[in-house]
Amino acid sequence: MSYGLPLLGGVIIGLAAILLLLGNGRIAGIGGIVWGAASAPAGSLWRWLFLLGMILGTYLFHQFSGQPAPVRGGDSLLLAGVAGLIVGFGVKLGNGCTSGHGVCGLGRLSLRSLVATVSFMLSGIATVAVVRHILGVA
């Protein structure tokens, strides 16, 4: 177990969310930003810049920290696609993801976000339990 980098990383994520709210008045919900960028590209320059910034930030972290990029080995593109489809559908229907509901929503004491966060944590835990310990894969 390690908690130093996760904690510091979490604090940086929280600060990024606060800075976006303070400066631009926007919620840093990545699901919503991705959807906005794709569905209304014309008014979404800030969204594209945010997303490109995220990719660059991740790249730079690995460049400068020397931590190897976590590469997944050997699993199927089908699994990635199916999981992506389910994630996208759920995030849009529930209007938020780990960042929108979990980080920003809990921070502003939103009841909706609390209910959503408990729901996706529980179904995430249940899914891993079923896949790993009942079906016995991965």
Place this chain on the structure above:
Amino acid sequence: MNNVLAAVCGLLFGVGLAMSGMTDTAKVQGFLDLFGAWVPDLAFVMGGAVLVTLAFTRPVLKRARPLFAAQFDLPANKQVDRKLVLGALCFGVGWGLYGYCPGPAVAALAYLQWHTLVFVVLMLCGMWLADKLKDRF
């Protein structure tokens, strides 16, 4: 200024995701594996992030307006409804299946793996589908 700040916030967000281990699907699935070899690391990510937002969201929203925008753009819906719960439950299933939620999936495009690109493209398809079908729930 708006756009510059968005890029800076995105950059910070990406550094935070990579540093914290959120872009490592093995760690995320390990964190969700409560009934197996539980990896508690990511509890600290959520804890650290929420501590910051809990401390600063209220003071920020006390301002009349943001620094570089006319008003705060906050979700207006306060109803805990079926869509919210069904959507969140569904999202958790996909999250558990692969280990990516939307932020880390986009950030992990930096690793140039086909799997991640497929995940993100299909995630967009899922969003599009939910947008089309949302009135049926």
